[in-house]
Amino acid sequence: MEILVIGGGVIGLSIGVELLLAGHDVRLLVRDKREGASWVAGGMLAPFSEGLRGDFLRFSVESLRLWHDYLERLKEISGRKVFFSQGILRVAFDEKEEKKLREDVKFYSQEVCQNLISYDAEELLKEFPYLSSEVRYGVIYGDEGNVDTEELMEALYVAFEKLGGEIINEDAVKILRNGERIEKVFGFFEEFTADYYVFATGAWLKEHFGFPVFPVKGQILRVEAPLKDYVVYSSRAYIIPREKDLLIGATTENAGFDTKTTLEGVKKLSEGAISSVPQLKEAQLLEVRVGFRPGTPDELPVFYFGENFSVYGGHYRNGILLAPATAEVALKLIDQGEVSEYFKTFSPYRFKE
Amino acid sequence: MEILVIGGGVIGLSIGVELLLAGHDVRLLVRDKREGASWVAGGMLAPFSEGLRGDFLRFSVESLRLWHDYLERLKEISGRKVFFSQGILRVAFDEKEEKKLREDVKFYSQEVCQNLISYDAEELLKEFPYLSSEVRYGVIYGDEGNVDTEELMEALYVAFEKLGGEIINEDAVKILRNGERIEKVFGFFEEFTADYYVFATGAWLKEHFGFPVFPVKGQILRVEAPLKDYVVYSSRAYIIPREKDLLIGATTENAGFDTKTTLEGVKKLSEGAISSVPQLKEAQLLEVRVGFRPGTPDELPVFYFGENFSVYGGHYRNGILLAPATAEVALKLIDQGEVSEYFKTFSPYRFKE
Numbered sequence: 241m242e243i244l245v246i247g248g249g250v251i252g253l254s255i256g257v258e259l260l261l262a263g264h265d266v267r268l269l270v271r272d273k274r275e276g277a278s279w280v281a282g283g284m285l286a287p288f289s290e291g292l293r294g295d296f297l298r299f300s301v302e303s304l305r306l307w308h309d310y311l312e313r314l315k316e317i318s319g320r321k322v323f324f325s326q327g328i329l330r331v332a333f334d335e336k337e338e339k340k341l342r343e344d345v346k347f348y349s350q351e352v353c354q355n356l357i358s359y360d361a362e363e364l365l366k367e368f369p370y371l372s373s374e375v376r377y378g379v380i381y382g383d384e385g386n387v388d389t390e391e392l393m394e395a396l397y398v399a400f401e402k403l404g405g406e407i408i409n410e411d412a413v414k415i416l417r418n419g420e421r422i423e424k425v426f427g428f429f430e431e432f433t434a435d436y437y438v439f440a441t442g443a444w445l446k447e448h449f450g451f452p453v454f455p456v457k458g459q460i461l462r463v464e465a466p467l468k469d470y471v472v473y474s475s476r477a478y479i480i481p482r483e484k485d486l487l488i489g490a491t492t493e494n495a496g497f498d499t500k501t502t503l504e505g506v507k508k509l510s511e512g513a514i515s516s517v518p519q520l521k522e523a524q525l526l527e528v529r530v531g532f533r534p535g536t537p538d539e540l541p542v543f544y545f546g547e548n549f550s551v552y553g554g555h556y557r558n559g560i561l562l563a564p565a566t567a568e569v570a571l572k573l574i575d576q577g578e579v580s581e582y583f584k585t586f587s588p589y590r591f592k593e
Numbered sequence: 594m595e596i597l598v599i600g601g602g603v604i605g606l607s608i609g610v611e612l613l614l615a616g617h618d619v620r621l622l623v624r625d626k627r628e629g630a631s632w633v634a635g636g637m638l639a640p641f642s643e644g645l646r647g648d649f650l651r652f653s654v655e656s657l658r659l660w661h662d663y664l665e666r667l668k669e670i671s672g673r674k675v676f677f678s679q680g681i682l683r684v685a686f687d688e689k690e691e692k693k694l695r696e697d698v699k700f701y702s703q704e705v706c707q708n709l710i711s712y713d714a715e716e717l718l719k720e721f722p723y724l725s726s727e728v729r730y731g732v733i734y735g736d737e738g739n740v741d742t743e744e745l746m747e748a749l750y751v752a753f754e755k756l757g758g759e760i761i762n763e764d765a766v767k768i769l770r771n772g773e774r775i776e777k778v779f780g781f782f783e784e785f786t787a788d789y790y791v792f793a794t795g796a797w798l799k800e801h802f803g804f805p806v807f808p809v810k811g812q813i814l815r816v817e818a819p820l821k822d823y824v825v826y827s828s829r830a831y832i833i834p835r836e837k838d839l840l841i842g843a844t845t846e847n848a849g850f851d852t853k854t855t856l857e858g859v860k861k862l863s864e865g866a867i868s869s870v871p872q873l874k875e876a877q878l879l880e881v882r883v884g885f886r887p888g889t890p891d892e893l894p895v896f897y898f899g900e901n902f903s904v905y906g907g908h909y910r911n912g913i914l915l916a917p918a919t920a921e922v923a924l925k926l927i928d929q930g931e932v933s934e935y936f937k938t939f940s941p942y943r944f945k946e
Contacts, residue, residue, distance in 0.1 A: 463856060488856075503816060503841075503863045504874035510860035521857035525881055 243574070244269065244425060244434035246412045249276035250389075250559055251552050252440035253396040254567035257314075259438075260403035262575045267434070268400065269427065271411040276442045277559060280460055280531030282480050282489045283389040285561045288348045288356075288381045289330040289473045291340070295585045296540055300558060301352050303565030304383060310564040311387070317402060320395040323388035323483045329470040331364070331371065331378035331516070337475055338377045345379050355382035370467065370517050386471045388482050389560055408432075412441070415448050420546035436574055437549035443497075443532040445553035451542050451588045453554045455532035457493040459505035461513070462486075465523035477512030485526060488513040501528040533557055536591075541566075543586040545573060554586075596927070597622065597778060597787035599765045602629035603742075603912055604905050605793035606749040607920035610667075612791075613756035615928045620787070621753065622780065624764040629795045630912060633813055633884030635833050635842045636742040638914045641701045641709075641734045642683040642826045644693070648938045649893055653911060654705050656918030657736060663917040664740070670755060673748040676741035676836045682721065682823040684731035684869070690828055691730040698732050708735035723820065723870050739824045741835050742913055761785075765794070768801050773899035789927055790902035796850070796885040798906035804895050804941045806907045808885035810846040812858035814866070815839075818876035830865030838879060841866040854881040886910055889944075894919075896939040898926060907939075 241264050245256045248270025256266045273279075285307055287300035311322060332338040345358050358379040365371060368378075401407065410427035415437075417423065425432040439448065443455035465486040472479040480487040491505045506528055513520045535556050536542060542554035543566075550573055552566050572578040594617050598609045601623025609619045626632075638660055640653035664675060685691040698711050711732040718724060721731070754760065763780035768790075770776065778785040792801065796808035818839040825832040833840040844858045859881055866873045888909050889895060895907040896919075903926055905919050925931040 461856075464853075500875075500877045502874060503814075503867060503876045503878055506859060506878050507863035507867060510856045510863070514856060514860060521855060522853075523856045524853045525856055525859050528878055 241265070241435040243267070243436045243438060244432055245438040245440065246425065247440035247442060248273055248407070249440060249442050250278040250393065250396065250563045251442070251555060251566055252438065253393070253400055254563040255438055255440060255552065255570040256400050256405055257396060257403065258567045258571040259574065260400065260405050262571060264575070267406045267408055267432070269408050269410045269412050269425070269432070271409070273397075277458075277531040277533050278393055279390055280458070280529045281389045281560050282460065282478055282487055283387040283392065283560050284328065284384070284471060284473070284478065284480065285387065286328050286381070286384045286473065287561065288344065288353055289328050289384060290557065291344055297352070299565055299582055299585070300561060303562045306564035306568070307385070314395050314399055318395040318399040320391065320398055322391040322395050324385055325471065325481070326385045327380050327382045327470050328384040328386065329368065329378055329380050329472050331375050331472060331474045333372070333374050333376060333474055333476060333516070335376070341377055341379065348381075353381060353383055356380060357382070368469070370469070370519055371472070372516055372518055374515070380470065386480055387560060392560070412448070422546070422549045435548065438570060438574070439549065439551040440553065442553060442559070443534040445534060445542070445551070449544070449551060451544070451551070451553065452591050453534050453536055453542060455497050456535035456556065457495045457498060458490040458531050458533055459493070459501055459509065460487055460489040460529050460531070461506065461509050461525060462527040462529060463488060463520070463523040463525050465520055467517065467519065472516055474516055476516045477509060479513055479517055479520070486523065488520075497532060499530050501530055534559070538590070541586045542588045543569065543583045544588055545579070545583060550574065594618070594788040594927075596620070596789045596791060597785055598791040598793065599778065600793035600795060601626055601760070602793060602795050603631040603746065603749065603916045604795070604908060604919055605791065606746070606753055607916040608791055608793060608905065608923040609753050609758055610749065610756065611920045611924040612927065613753065613758050615924060617928070620759045620761055620785070622761050622763045622765050622778070622785070624762070626750075630811075630884040630886050631746055632743055633811070633882045634742045634913050635813065635831055635840055636740040636745065636913050637681060637737070637824060637826070637831065637833065638740065639681050639734070639737045639826060640914065641697065641706055642681050642737060643910065644697055650705070652918055652935055652938070653914060656915045659917035659921070660738070667748050667752055671748040671752040673744065673751055675744040675748050677738055678824065678834070679738045680733050680735045680823050681737040681739065682731055682733050682825050684717070684724065684728050684825060684827045686725070686727050686729060686827055686829060686869070688729070694730055694732065701734075706734060706736055709733060710735070721822070723822070723872055724825070725869055725871055727868070733823065739833055740913060745913070765801070775899070775902045788901065791923060791927070792902065792904040793906065795906060795912070796887040798887060798895070798904070802897070802904060804897070804904070804906065805944050806887050806889055806895060808850050809888035809909065810848045810851060811843040811884050811886055812846070812854055812862065813840055813842040813882050813884070814859065814862050814878060815880040815882060816841060816873070816876040816878050818873055820870065820872065825869055827869055829869045830862060832866055832870055832873070839876065841873075850885060852883050854883055887912070891943070894939045895941045896922065896936045897941055898932070898936060903927065
């Protein structure tokens with residue numbers, strides 16, 4: 241089939257790559273490659289550290305389990321390296337957090353995560369002496385990990401084009417829809433028709449479908465620091481050592497599509513980081529970045545399909561983690577007509593009930 | 594005379610300009626135009642806000658009184674505009690600061706500063722509603738002011754060259770000294786001789802003369818913010834609205850010539866600024882800058898002269914303020930052989946006593 245993917249973030253690209261591998265002709269419309277949340281995301285694959293539950297946990301864990309093979313295949317196709325670190329150190333700094341984290345550890349170790357090691361304060365500081373002495377409890381979720389999102393996105397673009405996909409720099413200004421069929425997509429310069437349409441426009445999804453997806457602004461610091469160890473995740477900040485730099489995330493702001501960094505954001509993030517890992521005092525600030533998570537009222541994704549189109553959005557804080565499973569859901573629908581149960585779980589109709 | 598000035602900061606340039614105006618031939622060696630403290634300085638002309646006393650206060654006030662004419666003449670010669678704002682709002686946020694500031698106000702109003710208005714907390718918040726409600730007491734020192742140091746430095750360079758001065762990009766690697774005479778200055782590429790030598794090498798003064806001048810690292814934030822009013826100066830931060838941006842200064846660090854910005858510095862400055870003027874929360878961070886104040890053990894300058902040379906350094910936090918008076922001292926010595934009393938006040942021999 242001739243397929244048009246609208247959206248050049250991690251979701252659109254992942255789906256595009258799967259469709260190309262299945263033999264389809266794929267064009268991808270992207271307004272501004274760097275605009276979306278994907279490039280700015282921390283890149284944590286962290287359903288346990290995030291404390292997820294229920295169907296969303298199940299979907300997240302399915303996606304987490306795909307990641308290893310997904311990345312190997314992507315590296316093979318693209319010929320690019322993508323930095324990945326295994327394991328996340330989730331820590332608690334106060335009594336309430338400790339209680340919640342102990343519950344999480346109990347819950348996940350029974351259910352879905354065998355590979356974890358928990359530490360009381362003393363052991364934790366012995367094992368990870370760079371942590372603030374205020375730390376009370378911690379756990380290494382060994383199955384979690386972190387991916388360098390910039391390298392990931394570059395590899396996805398390279399893979400997409402190597403597989404014969406076409407990138408078109410265009411804004412999908414308007415879509416012509418007739419009931420459950422898309423007739424045409426109007427770009428700024430051109431019009432586009434295809435046999436099938438995939439929409440993955442992140443925080444901008446509302447424009448075309450009216451689903452309640454809205455931007456949740458996040459600021460993230462990029463610093464230079466010698467720390468090379470696990471990602472440290474707490475309510476104060478998440479601290480992500482990478483090969484050449486370290487990320488400190490992230491604010492959560494209801495500020496529309498305001499691309500400005502703020503002093504308050506920088507203050508909160510630097511406070512959070514230094515109070516978690518005091519040696520970050522000496523880290524050199526390289527950059528402050530802003531991204532827009534595609535949020536929804538219940539913080540769960542929105543999946544939808546019509547006759548010749550489907551929609552994958554609202555991944556909020558977990559777009560990177562959920563890309564492989566989302567691409568699998570899309571591939572099964574588009575290539576084999578198989579409707580995943582997650583179209584029900586993540587149906588936009590839930591917002592009308 | 595043929596005069597060689599070593600050092601391209603505000604002190605070296607100011608002296609160079611005066612010497613050119615007096616008819617001398619002046620060459621100026623500068624290793625790296627942007628290296629010194631001058632470009633990064635906040636630009637406050639603030640002897641009262643700084644709480645100065647004694648001979649240093651006298652010298653500072655003399656320099657402050659020169660500033661208006663100094664700037665007018667500089668603008669005329671250079672044809673450049675230099676942003677200047679009149680008056681500094683000095684505020685106190687706790688009891689101890691309030692006590693000290695009330696003493697200062699009493700002292701300065703009797704002695705040297707007629708042009709001041711003091712405010713109790715309530716009046717202060719009525720007059721300056723953008724201040725944090727924690728403010729307890731404040732004063733406008735009307736004779737103080739603030740100069741845009743980047744525009745100042747650019748104007749000084751333009752003026753220096755318009756007056757026929759020659760800028761040479763060279764490092765003064767070594768000087769050949771014979772008792773109280775300088776014989777030669779060895780650059781990296783060339784050697785230099787002159788009838789007279791002026792040394793104004795800021796935080797690097799120790800290299801050639803062994804005087805106890807050392808770098809005091811300062812970080813300063815440059816942000817975009819709508820505030821257009823007085824400079825706000827307190828122990829928490831100084832906040833300097835300029836035409837196109839706003840400066841937030843400054844850390845005081847004993848870190849040698851370490852040019853790195855730090856997360857701790859950014860954190861402290863943003864905390865200080867937001868807790869003084871809460872609306873700065875929304876300010877967009879544009880840049881973090883680092884400079885090296887030329888510090889001395891007693892925080893006073895070092896003036897020295899020999900047969901055919903003189904030295905002006907150690908201006909610490911007040912190099913911009915003190916440039917006109919320092920240039921006047923130098924001009925009188927070099928052009929008229931008149932030895933200012935300040936060579937005694939700021940003699941390096943005081944460190945040997």
